Each structure stands twice: as C-alpha cells, then as structure tokens.
Amino acid sequence: MMDLSCYLGLSTLLFIVGLFGALTKRSAVVVLMCIELMLNAVNINLVAFSRFLDPGQLLGHLFVIFTIAVAAAEVAVGIALVIVLNRYRDTINLDDFTWLKG
Amino acid sequence: MRIETELLAWAVLFLPLASFLVISLVTWPYKKVSGLVTVTGIGISAVLSIWILSRIIADPTPVSSTWHWLTVGSVKIDFGCLIDPLSASMMMAVCVVSFLIQVYSTAYMEHDEGYSRFFAFMALFTFSMLGIVLANNFLMIYIFWELVGLCSYLLIGFWFFKPAAAAAAKKAFVVTRFGDFGFLLGILLLFHFVGGFGYGEIAHAIESGYIPPVWLTIATVLVFCGAIGKSAQFPLHVWLPDAMEGPTPVSALIHAATMVAAGVYMVARTYDLFHSSDQAMLVVAYIGGITAFLAASMAVAQSRMKRIVAYSTCSHLAYMMMALGLGGYTAGVFHLLTHCFFKALLFLSAGAVMTLYFHEENIWRMGGLYRYMKVTAIVMILGGLSNAGLFPFAGFFSKDEILVAAKESGHIGFYWLGVLVALFTAFYTFRLIFVVFFGPRSEWSPVSHGHGHDDHHHEELPDIGNPRPSQTWKMQPVDPAVRAESDRHLRKEPWAMIIPLSILATAAVVAGFVGWPGLEHGFSSFIFFEHPHHVAGFDIPTVVISHIVLIVGIGAAWAIYGKRKTAADPLSEMLGPIYRLFERKYYFDEIYLWFIRRFIDGGAAVLAWFEENVFTGVFANGIGGLMMEMGRVLRLFQNGLVQRYALIFFLGVLVLVIILIYSVPGEVPGAIAAIGGVK
Numbered sequence: 143m144m145d146l147s148c149y150l151g152l153s154t155l156l157f158i159v160g161l162f163g164a165l166t167k168r169s170a171v172v173v174l175m176c177i178e179l180m181l182n183a184v185n186i187n188l189v190a191f192s193r194f195l196d197p198g199q200l201l202g203h204l205f206v207i208f209t210i211a212v213a214a215a216e217v218a219v220g221i222a223l224v225i226v227l228n229r230y231r232d233t234i235n236l237d238d239f240t241w242l243k244g
Numbered sequence: 245m246r247i248e249t250e251l252l253a254w255a256v257l258f259l260p261l262a263s264f265l266v267i268s269l270v271t272w273p274y275k276k277v278s279g280l281v282t283v284t285g286i287g288i289s290a291v292l293s294i295w296i297l298s299r300i301i302a303d304p305t306p307v308s309s310t311w312h313w314l315t316v317g318s319v320k321i322d323f324g325c326l327i328d329p330l331s332a333s334m335m336m337a338v339c340v341v342s343f344l345i346q347v348y349s350t351a352y353m354e355h356d357e358g359y360s361r362f363f364a365f366m367a368l369f370t371f372s373m374l375g376i377v378l379a380n381n382f383l384m385i386y387i388f389w390e391l392v393g394l395c396s397y398l399l400i401g402f403w404f405f406k407p408a409a410a411a412a413a414k415k416a417f418v419v420t421r422f423g424d425f426g427f428l429l430g431i432l433l434l435f436h437f438v439g440g441f442g443y444g445e446i447a448h449a450i451e452s453g454y455i456p457p458v459w460l461t462i463a464t465v466l467v468f469c470g471a472i473g474k475s476a477q478f479p480l481h482v483w484l485p486d487a488m489e490g491p492t493p494v495s496a497l498i499h500a501a502t503m504v505a506a507g508v509y510m511v512a513r514t515y516d517l518f519h520s521s522d523q524a525m526l527v528v529a530y531i532g533g534i535t536a537f538l539a540a541s542m543a544v545a546q547s548r549m550k551r552i553v554a555y556s557t558c559s560h561l562a563y564m565m566m567a568l569g570l571g572g573y574t575a576g577v578f579h580l581l582t583h584c585f586f587k588a589l590l591f592l593s594a595g596a597v598m599t600l601y602f603h604e605e606n607i608w609r610m611g612g613l614y615r616y617m618k619v620t621a622i623v624m625i626l627g628g629l630s631n632a633g634l635f636p637f638a639g640f641f642s643k644d645e646i647l648v649a650a651k652e653s654g655h656i657g658f659y660w661l662g663v664l665v666a667l668f669t670a671f672y673t674f675r676l677i678f679v680v681f682f683g684p685r686s687e688w689s690p691v692s693h694g695h696g697h698d699d700h701h702h703e704e705l706p707d708i709g710n711p712r713p714s715q716t717w718k719m720q721p722v723d724p725a726v727r728a729e730s731d732r733h734l735r736k737e738p739w740a741m742i743i744p745l746s747i748l749a750t751a752a753v754v755a756g757f758v759g760w761p762g763l764e765h766g767f768s769s770f771i772f773f774e775h776p777h778h779v780a781g782f783d784i785p786t787v788v789i790s791h792i793v794l795i796v797g798i799g800a801a802w803a804i805y806g807k808r809k810t811a812a813d814p815l816s817e818m819l820g821p822i823y824r825l826f827e828r829k830y831y832f833d834e835i836y837l838w839f840i841r842r843f844i845d846g847g848a849a850v851l852a853w854f855e856e857n858v859f860t861g862v863f864a865n866g867i868g869g870l871m872m873e874m875g876r877v878l879r880l881f882q883n884g885l886v887q888r889y890a891l892i893f894f895l896g897v898l899v900l901v902i903i904l905i906y907s908v909p910g911e912v913p914g915a916i917a918a919i920g921g922v923k
Binding site: 161164165166173236237239240241 | 883884885886887890891894
C-alpha cells in the first residue's frame with residue numbers, strides 16, 4: 143500500500159538530488175536543470191498532500207499546474223541569460239562569473 | 245520724586261553703555277569725537293549721580309526699582325537697582341573718578357592708535373562697575389562682575405602687541421577666575437537654600453534661620469572667594485601688580501579706584517550674609533590682615549612706579565577687608581570711598597610723570613624731577629600724605645577709623661598689625677616721592693637711549709630691579725649736553741591732566757571731613773549696618789600712635805632716600821635677604837609656577853595620557869578598528885560565487901524551518917503530525 147510517506151520520500155530524494163546538482167555543478171545549464179528537479183520535487187509534494195490530506199479538492203493540482211507554468215517561464219529567462227553570458231565570456235562555467243564579489 | 249530717582253539711576257547706569265555702543269558702532273573712526281562721547285556720557289552720569297546722592301542724603305530711605313526679567317520654573321529673576329546710602333555714595337565715587345580719569349585720558353592717550361577703542365572699553369567698564377554698584381540681587385551682581393572681569397582683561401591687554409601686557413591680561417583673567425568660581429558656587433548654594441537671588445530674600449532667609457549655620461558659613465566663605473579674586477587679596481593677589489602693564493588711566497580707574505573696590509563693595513553690600521557667620525567674618529579679617537602686611541612690605545622694595553602704587557592699593561583694600569571682617573562696617577566703607585580719590589590721584593600723577601618723562605617707569609632712572617613738573621609733584625605729595633594718613637587729609641580719617649574699629653572689636657593683634665602697615669605705608673609712599681622728585685638725577689638719559697617723547701609704544705623695559713650700591717650702574721655716564729637736550733624735551737603738564745589732578749587732590753584733602761568723629765550728621769550716621777555707629781570724638785591714643793608711625797616712616801624715607809647720592813637703593817644693603825624677599829614678592833609667582841609645573845602639569849599629563857590611550861585608543865580607534873576587522877572578515881563571504889550564495893541561502897532556510905518546528909515547546913506541529921498520522 144502506497145501511503146503519503148512514500149511520496150514524500152520520493153520528493154525528498156528528488157529535491158536533494160536537485161539541490162546537490164544546483165550547488166555543485168559547474169555548467170549553468172545543468173544548474174538550471176537541477177532547479178527544475180527541485181521544482182518537480184515540490185510538485186510531487188503538492189499533489190501528494192492534495193490527494194491524501196484533502197481528497198476531493200483540486201487545490202494542490204491547480205497549484206502544480208501553476209508552478210509548471212512559472213517554471214517554464216523561469217527556464218526561458220534562465221536559458222536566455224545563459225546564452226547572453228556565453229556570448230559575453232565564451233563560457234557557461236558559473237565559477238567564472240564572480241563580478242559581484244566585494 | 246521716588247520714581248524720578250529710579251529713572252535717574254537707570255540713566256546713570258545706561259549712559260556709559262550708550263557711549264560704548266555709539267563709539268563702537270558709529271564714531272570709532274573719529275578719535276576726537278569718540279573721546280568726547282565717553283567724556284560727555286560719563287560726565288552726565290557723574291552729575292546725575294551727585295544729584296541722586298544729594299537726594300539720598302536728604303531722605304536716606306532705600307529706593308529700589310525692579311524689572312521682571314526671567315521666570316524659570318517657580319523662580320523669578322529680577323533685574324533691578326537698589327539705591328541706598330551705600331550704593332548712592334559708591335555710584336557717585338565711581339562716576340566722578342571715572343569722569344576725571346576720562347578727561348585725563350584724552351591727554352594721556354593722545355598719540356595712541358587705539359584711542360577710540362580705549363574710550364569704548366572705558367565706557368563699557370564704567371557701565372559694568374555701575375551695574376555691580378546698583379545690583380539688587382546676586383545673579384545681577386555676578387553678571388556685571390564677569391563683565392568687569394572682561395573689561396579688565398581687554399584694558400590690561402590694551403597694548404596687546406606687548407608680550408608682557410598680553411601675559412598680564414591673561415594672568416589677571418585666569419587668577420580672578422579662581423575667585424569667581426567660588427563666588428558662583430556660593431551664589432548657587434545660597435540659591436539652593438533660599439530659592440531666590442535677591443539680597444532682601446537672602447537677608448530674610450538668614451533671619452528666619454532657613455539656612456543651616458554650617459552651610460551659611462560655607463556659602464559666605466565661597467562668596468568671599470569672589471572678593472578675594474577681584475580685590476586682589478592673598479592668595480590671589482598676584483595678578484594686580486602685573487596688571488600695571490595696561491595704560492595708566494586703566495590702572496587708575498580699574499586697579500585702584502573701582503574694579504578692585506568691587507570686592508570690598510560686594511562684602512559691604514551683602515553684609516547681612518557676612519555678619520551672620522562669625523567664622524566667615526574671621527576669615528575676612530585674617531585674609532585682610534595678611535594681605536595688608538604682605539602687600540605693604542612688597543611695596544617697600546619695588547622699582548617700578550606703578551607697581552609701588554599697585555601694592556599700596558592691594559594693601560589698602562586689605563585694610564578695608566580687615567575693617568569689614570572686624571565689624572567696622574562704616575570704617576571699611578569710608579576708607580573705600582576716600583581711597584577711590586587719593587589712589588586715583590596717585591596713579592594719575594604717576595602716569596603724568598611717566599608721560600612727561602618719556603614713558604619711563606623705573607624710579608631709579610628718575611630723581612630730581614620736582615623742578616620739571618611742579619604741579620604733578622605737589623599733587624602727588626598731597627596724594628601721598630593722604631595715602632599715608634596725615635591729619636587732616638582724607639586718608640587720615642578713614643584709616644584711623646579702621647584702627648579704632650579694630651581696637652573696639654577686641655582683636656588687639658589686628659590693631660597693631662594695622663599700625664605696622666601704616667608705618668610701611670608712610671615709608672614706601674615717601675620712598676617713591678623722594679626718589680622720583682628729589683635727590684640727584686640718575687645717570688640715565690632717555691634721549692641718549694633713543695626714546696623720543698612721541699615714541700609711545702616704547703621698547704620693552706628689561707626689569708632691572710633695584711640697583712645695588714655694589715653693582716655698577718649699567719648705563720653709560722651721560723654727556724651734560726645730551727642731558728640738557730633731553731631735559732628740553734620734558735613737556736609741561738597739559739591742562740587736561742592738571743584739572744583732573746587738582747580736583748582729585750582737593751578731594752583727597754577734604755573728603756575726610758564728612759567723617760569727622762563726633763559730627764552729628766556725618767558719615768557714620770549715613771552709612772551704617774543695623775544701627776549708627778556714633779563716635780564721641782577722636783580716639784587720642786590712636787591718633788598719636790598713627791602720627792608717630794607716620795613721622796617715623798616719612799623720616800626714615802627721608803633719611804635713606806632724601807640725601808642719596810647714587811641711583812641705587814641703600815635699603816637693599818641694610819635689609820639684605822629680607823629686602824630680596826620683598827623685592828621678589830615673597831616668591832609667590834615662583835611658588836605658583838612651581839606648583840603649576842609640578843602638579844597641574846603632571847595631572848594634565850596623566851589626563852592627556854588617559855585621553856590619548858583610553859579615549860582615543862580604546863574607544864575611538866578601538867571601536868573603529870573592530871568594525872574594520874569585522875568588515876574584513878565578512879567580506880570573505882561575498883565571493884561572487886552564485887552557488888556558494890545558494891548554499892548559504894539554503895542553510896538559512898533550513899535553520900528557519902528548524903526554529904519554526906521547535907518554536908512551540910511541548911506541542912508537535914501540525915505538519916509533522918499530519919505526516920506521521922495520516923494514511
């Protein structure tokens with residue numbers, strides 16, 4: 143029997159993988175992908191809570207669709223930024239972009 | 245009638261201020277006009293003050309006029325004048341002496357660049373002094389007291405380009421500040437107990453016993469500190485002789501006739517206070533007695549003309565203090581008034597000698613001047629006789645009254661001290677006169693040493709002290725032709741000097757008659773404390789004793805100086821080390837300087853170290869350095885690496901979540917319960 147904790151365990155795993163990738167990967171594109179992973183981990187959470195704690199209501203599902211839409215927009219902006227950075231410095235290694243340091 | 249008297253008093257007070265404002269705002273570029281403004285302003289004041297005095301003599305009821313000035317909380321502060329026999333007489337003396345000195349100054353300051361400035365300051369000074377005289381409360385007297393101190397500073401340092409004058413001005417200001425600080429503390433202490441500043445309120449509070457006796461004594465002694473500073477009493481007397489660096493009319497006005505009299509006047513004015521505390525009275529008497537002796541003995545061995553007269557002033561003021569301290573209210577005040585005239589006369593005639601004699605001040609460079617300046621010599625001898633107290637000169641009546649008061653008080657030691665001081669007084673006064681006007685001319689010739697008579701700001705005189713017979717006189721022997729040439733430059737006294745000198749000389753001769761003992765409506769039934777002090781007649785033993793010491797003093801001066809052959813002080817050989825002690829003023833300046841160097845400078849060094857290391861080092865630079873260091877460390881976190889930021893951000897969120905979960909103790913938060921509990 144699949145209960146809520148199974149879904150939460152999956153989403154936690156997914157989130158940790160995403161976080162690890164976002165914090166460690168050099169490539170900006172991979173980092174963006176990892177952020178998507180983290181968002182999807184959250185989406186799983188939302189759907190699971192909606193299904194188990196509040197059955198019959200679609201509030202969680204609605205929220206997930208909303209998140210997917212926002213994530214799509216975010217990726218669009220993120221990829222655009224990466225392209226610009228690449229043009230500018232000829233690399234997408236995040237460690238090279240340290241212009242804001244004090 | 246009454247209202248008019250008050251208005252007159254306000255006019256007397258504010259006319260000199262108006263003169264000051266007119267000169268400093270309008271007429272300062274025009275020398276003659278400025279002098280005229282002050283002379284006119286103070287002249288009118290003098291006439292009005294005589295008028296007021298005549299009214300007060302006719303009807304001695306005190307008149308007062310008060311403006312409400314400030315309200316601070318429940319305290320009302322007034323600005324008012326009090327006209328009674330004491331203040332009316334003092335006002336008259338201040339105005340008349342000041343007027344005569346202004347007239348004299350028009351001649352004395354003739355060639356000075358700062359002519360207008362001089363007259364502006366003199367007018368301001370007269371205003372401040374009149375303010376002290378007319379004040380009817382402690383706050384007002386304190387304000388004018390400080391104003392007088394300021395004027396004194398400005399006028400002593402009038403020739404501020406002379407280093408000695410600048411130093412003397414500073415010294416006078418700083419030394420009197422010690423006294424003024426005590427004065428202020430005393431006033432505040434009285435205010436604490438009484439809740440007001442008015443003389444009347446304080447007298448009333450003393451009578452009703454609101455003030456505990458110990459505190460009353462402390463407050464009185466503190467108030468007396470102000471008088472010690474202003475009247476140059478021991479141990480704050482050191483500023484007065486140095487103050488002679490100012491122009492001579494300043495010395496005459498401020499350091500003889502009026503400002504230094506302010507201390508004595510203040511004690512007389514607030515006699516209710518002093519009279520209520522026996523200990524404070526004793527302090528006054530002892531300070532007076534000590535100063536009278538010290539100053540008189542120092543005067544014996546000075547070589548500069550004005551300094552001799554300055555020490556004489558110091559000694560006479562101390563005499564008055566002594567009289568007041570011994571309960572001789574009438575005697576002290578009487579001496580204050582007569583002293584105004586004869587001391588101003590002595591100063592002005594000394595100034596006349598100096599002006600005519602090429603601004604020379606050292607008496608050993610004079611001698612035999614009688615032939616050249618007869619008028620000055622005669623008035624100076626009259627002033628000297630009054631100073632020494634010969635019958636029937638003014639000084640005689642007041643000085644003998646002080647001696648009688650000392651005798652009546654039962655302090656017989658003070659009586660003999662007074663007699664001793666009188667002996668010194670006669671001696672040093674006539675030492676000055678004999679050396680300057682009689683005997684041989686000194687070998688010194690002003691012209692041969694490059695002094696023209698218009699050379700007003702002459703070079704600084706090295707203080708050569710008194711030449712010893714054993715010393716070779718440093719000057720070259722004078723060529724008779726050069727001497728004759730220099731003597732031709734000796735001018736005659738101008739009328740602007742002769743007239744004030746003659747008036748003052750007349751006053752110095754006759755002013756004493758109002759205090760003739762036994763006179764029915766004389767001075768003692770006009771100014772008194774509580775009840776009139778009637779004397780049946782002369783106290784014959786005192787008169788005899790004081791004349792014996794007078795004759796001994798003058799005789800000794802004549803024996804030593806009248807027939808001297810050289811420009812040297814024979815006394816220095818006779819007295820030896822004691823003379824040296826007198827001449828060096830008991831080493832007071834040296835002791836004070838030593839004390840300042842040793843303790844004050846040491847304390848200042850400790851404080852400076854503290855300031856540098858603790859305040860600057862620990863607080864200012866320390867806190868700044870800490871911030872800089874923290875910034876330097878924290879800057880390491882801002883490395884521009886986005887992922888590092890994200891990690892920190894994540895950790896922060898984690899911490900927040902943990903805090904949120906465990907923030908409510910003993911209750912498992914809903915989310916965790918939901919996770920664990922729902923299938």
